[in-house]
Amino acid sequence: MIQPWDDTLVRHIYDVYCISVGDPAVSERAAHGFKKLVEFDAAEFGRQFPPFAADPGKVMQGALNQINSDAVIRGQYDARLIPLIFGSVRPSFDEAFAVFREHAEALIRTL
Template sequence: MYSKILKLPPEIPQCDCASIELTASEKLVALLRRTASYERNPSRNEDDTLVRHIYDLHLINQSNADKNEISKLVKEVIEIDIKEFGNQHPQFRDDPYKELLYGFERIQEQEKFKVRYQNFIGPLVYNKNPASWEESMKSLSEIITSLIKI
């Protein structure tokens, strides 16, 4: 804005960033794969903050993001994650979509995820009316139903 007022060229002419579709695909796969991985092997470190992706995915689901592009990118993210984490997580390597659904089922069944979500919403979300756990889980279910097909 400063440079605009002084009619100078912008200090940063361009800033590349990830698309909302890429962000959604990475968040979805990370949330479900990492949840499934911990549930299969509790000796791994569990990331209590993964629930932040549920809120973000809810907001993305409410946006005009291109669901077909997200679906395509989910496949690409899965391929990359299999190469990177397949040896640590054989169930994901052998049947990634089934394993992602396993992660989703664990999130639905275990109260700890709801508690973490509610704890996250308070201090870290600035929306005056943030989505409830139930609203966000409904969105997550819609996303999974439309994007993850076995």
């Protein structure tokens, strides 16, 4: 399945930030099922992206590293996400991504 890039995926960075504000221990609970979920995804979708099937943690860590310095993703956060937020919680990309990265790396370490 080759699909066009979803330029609203940055919403997940914001979502994790908001969830973490409400529940800082969310990663601990998510870690319990994360490895099995990733193993399932690698088996189910690994043919679409063999490097993920071979080493999901490496691929996810690489994606995190790319996101941090990707001007397009930062632009999508500011242009696509921020205008959709009507509440008072409006973290900058750097603020939200720091929290997202912390949780993502904790989960990746479970692999």
